[in-house]
Amino acid sequence: RWQKSTKILHISNTGLVGKIPYWFWTTFSDATYLDISLNHLSGNLPLNLEFMSVIKLLMQSNLLTGLIPKLSRTTEILDISRNSLNGFVPNFQAPQLRAAALFSNSITGTIPKTICRMQKLRVLDLSNNLLSKELPDCGIKELKQGNPSSNNSSKVRSLRYFSLRITSFLLSNNSFSSGFPLFLRQCPRLVFLDLTQNKFTGELPGWISEAMPGLVMLRLRSNKFSGHIPVEIMGLQDVRILDLSNNNFSGAIPKCLEKLKALTHTSTSNNMSFDNPFEEGYRSSMSMSSSLSNDSFLVVIKGQLLEYRENTLYLMSIDLSCNSLIGEIPEDLTSLVGLINLNLSSNLLSGNIPYKIGNLRSLESLDLSKNKLAGEIPEGLSDLTYLSCLNLSYNNLSGRIPSGHQLDILETNDPASMYIGNPGLCGLPVSR
Ligand SMILES: *[C@@H]1O[C@H](CO)[C@@H](O)[C@H](O)[C@H]1NC(C)=O
Ligand SMILES: *[C@@H]1O[C@H](CO)[C@@H](O)[C@H](O)[C@H]1NC(C)=O
Ligand SMILES: *[C@@H]1O[C@H](CO)[C@@H](O)[C@H](O)[C@H]1NC(C)=O
Ligand SMILES: *[C@@H]1O[C@H](CO)[C@@H](O)[C@H](O)[C@H]1NC(C)=O
Numbered sequence: 001r002w003q004k005s006t007k008i009l010h011i012s013n014t015g016l017v018g019k020i021p022y023w024f025w026t027t028f029s030d031a032t033y034l035d036i037s038l039n040h041l042s043g044n045l046p047l048n049l050e051f052m053s054v055i056k057l058l059m060q061s062n063l064l065t066g067l068i069p070k071l072s073r074t075t076e077i078l079d080i081s082r083n084s085l086n087g088f089v090p091n092f093q094a095p096q097l098r099a100a101a102l103f104s105n106s107i108t109g110t111i112p113k114t115i116c117r118m119q120k121l122r123v124l125d126l127s128n129n130l131l132s133k134e135l136p137d138c139g140i141k142e143l144k145q146g147n148p149s150s151n152n153s154s155k156v157r158s159l160r161y162f163s164l165r166i167t168s169f170l171l172s173n174n175s176f177s178s179g180f181p182l183f184l185r186q187c188p189r190l191v192f193l194d195l196t197q198n199k200f201t202g203e204l205p206g207w208i209s210e211a212m213p214g215l216v217m218l219r220l221r222s223n224k225f226s227g228h229i230p231v232e233i234m235g236l237q238d239v240r241i242l243d244l245s246n247n248n249f250s251g252a253i254p255k256c257l258e259k260l261k262a263l264t265h266t267s268t269s270n271n272m273s274f275d276n277p278f279e280e281g282y283r284s285s286m287s288m289s290s291s292l293s294n295d296s297f298l299v300v301i302k303g304q305l306l307e308y309r310e311n312t313l314y315l316m317s318i319d320l321s322c323n324s325l326i327g328e329i330p331e332d333l334t335s336l337v338g339l340i341n342l343n344l345s346s347n348l349l350s351g352n353i354p355y356k357i358g359n360l361r362s363l364e365s366l367d368l369s370k371n372k373l374a375g376e377i378p379e380g381l382s383d384l385t386y387l388s389c390l391n392l393s394y395n396n397l398s399g400r401i402p403s404g405h406q407l408d409i410l411e412t413n414d415p416a417s418m419y420i421g422n423p424g425l426c427g428l429p430v431s432r
């Protein structure tokens with residue numbers, strides 16, 4: 001209590017139990033680094049921490065409750081993930097914040113409008129909370145308010161001038177319910193976007209690739225998006241993970257898939273020259289705590305739910321499963337030679353399996369089940385030497401199942417179930 005000149009306090013993982021004493025915050029008000037993470041500390045945080053000098057404030061994995069306080073002007077890094085906090089204070093403020101890990105709490109309400117003024121914010125992880133309704137628009141008015149150089153009547157300034165610097169925006173497993181957030185128009189530097197498992201509705205806007213040209217990961221899985229997949233989505237040159245599964249998209253898969261440039265190279269030959277918050281170098285340059293990257297993504301591949309962490313980016317994947325997509329599988333899909341996972345299962349796709357499917361040499365998992373695909377299975381499929389999971393069941397495929405190479409050695413308990421529901425198929429492993 002009397003160590004008032006402490007600059008650095010590091011008492012992480014020390015078995016501390018009970019409430020944080022009321023004097024803690026004033027005693028350490030001059031400290032720049034406070035790490036009390038991984039204990040059993042409980043109780044509410046003070047509503048206002050403006051008087052502190054802390055730059056890095058780490059409190060993750062405790063039992064803290066109450067509201068997320070108004071932060072000091074000095075705070076750049078905040079980690080209070082894995083606690084039981086339940087909202088933001090009404091006047092939430094954090095002008096210097098660069099990275100905030102707030103995932104796995106019980107935060108309700110919505111994201112405060114003040115986010116529009118956080119010009120330094122790069123990483124915001126709000127996954128696994130109870131947030132609802134819509135995100136703030138951050139229209140030009142909201143953005144201007146916080147920008148000191150914006151006192152200028154000249155109208156020549158473009159909206160982009162005021163844009164945010166967010167590179168990672170992770171909102172999975174909440175209850176957001178608006179249309180595709182307009183907020184994202186102000187995030188031209190976005191690299192990772194995860195809206196998985198919310199209640200977002202409506203169509204994807206055509207501005208998606210223009211507004212966020214550097215997206216590497218676009219995860220919209222398990223929402224209520226509908227309408228056509230806009231052709232503009234193919235303008236996402238850097239995208240490596242495109243997951244639109246479990247929505248209600250209809251219409252055809254847009255053509256010109258070959259414009260997804262990053263997927264036309266294999267993952268090892270790809271340049272990873274963007275900000276990767278899951279990478280060591282990025283963390284040290286941002287002087288972030290390693291726990292910020294302790295978040296992970298659950299990915300469905302090879303029929304299993306797998307947890308991906310640092311290696312997420314090496315998973316080059318397109319998952320459009322469980323929608324209402326019609327028409328043929330575009331032939332130019334076969335130019336995406338970097339693809340490791342392709343899942344088009346449970347749609348209404350018709351026509352043949354692209355003849356050149358054997359070009360997708362990196363494929364490890366291919367699921368085309370539960371569609372209306374017809375014709376023969378292309379011989380080239382057996383050239384996919386990395387393939388370990390294949391499912392072509394419940395289509396209208398016919399003819400002899402190709403044999404030789406990889407197709408004979410796929411490890412599965414029940415090989416016939418890869419082809420089940422295609423009465424016209426014959427040859428091993430089906431009995432006909
Ligand atoms: C979703 O978030 C809640 C907390 O709000 C958590 O209890 C639950 O485990 C999360 N679900 C998944 C699939 O991560
Ligand atoms: C904008 O600038 C003018 C003149 O420089 C000044 O009088 C006015 O108070 C400023 N407004 C704000 C909101 O700072
Ligand atoms: C206002 O904008 C004009 C044109 O962009 C610029 O020349 C001028 O310096 C700006 N004034 C302020 C106070 O920022
Ligand atoms: C999916 O979209 C179609 C129109 O394309 C609509 O008729 C149907 O009701 C939607 N299904 C759900 C579950 O929203």
Ligand SMILES: *[C@@H]1O[C@H](CO)[C@@H](O)[C@H](O)[C@H]1NC(C)=O
Pocket residue numbers: 265269270271
């Ligand atoms: C990687 O980046 C370098 C320089 O930035 C460039 O010359 C090279 O063509 C890139 N390689 C690929 C596969 O994009």
Ligand SMILES: *[C@@H]1O[C@H](CO)[C@@H](O)[C@H](O)[C@H]1NC(C)=O
Pocket residue numbers: 060061290291294
């Ligand atoms: C990282 O995550 C693992 C498993 O989810 C957890 O056991 C561990 O405590 C976390 N580490 C930190 C520093 O939060």
Ligand SMILES: *[C@@H]1O[C@H](CO)[C@@H](O)[C@H](O)[C@H]1NC(C)=O
Pocket residue numbers: 245246300301302303304321322343345346365366367389391
């Ligand atoms: C394809 O997606 C469906 C639905 O999302 C899932 O059930 C299935 O396991 C996936 N297939 C593979 C091979 O991962």
Ligand SMILES: *[C@@H]1O[C@H](CO)[C@@H](O)[C@H](O)[C@H]1NC(C)=O
Pocket residue numbers: 372374375396398424
């Ligand atoms: C299945 O394909 C055959 C031709 O191979 C075609 O005659 C038949 O109409 C198709 N059945 C369905 C239900 O699409």
Ligand SMILES: *[C@@H]1O[C@H](CO)[C@@H](O)[C@H](O)[C@H]1NC(C)=O
Pocket residue numbers: 303369390391392393394412414417418
């Ligand atoms: C293929 O998908 C069908 C339908 O979802 C399922 O019954 C079957 O077990 C799957 N087979 C393999 C090998 O994954």
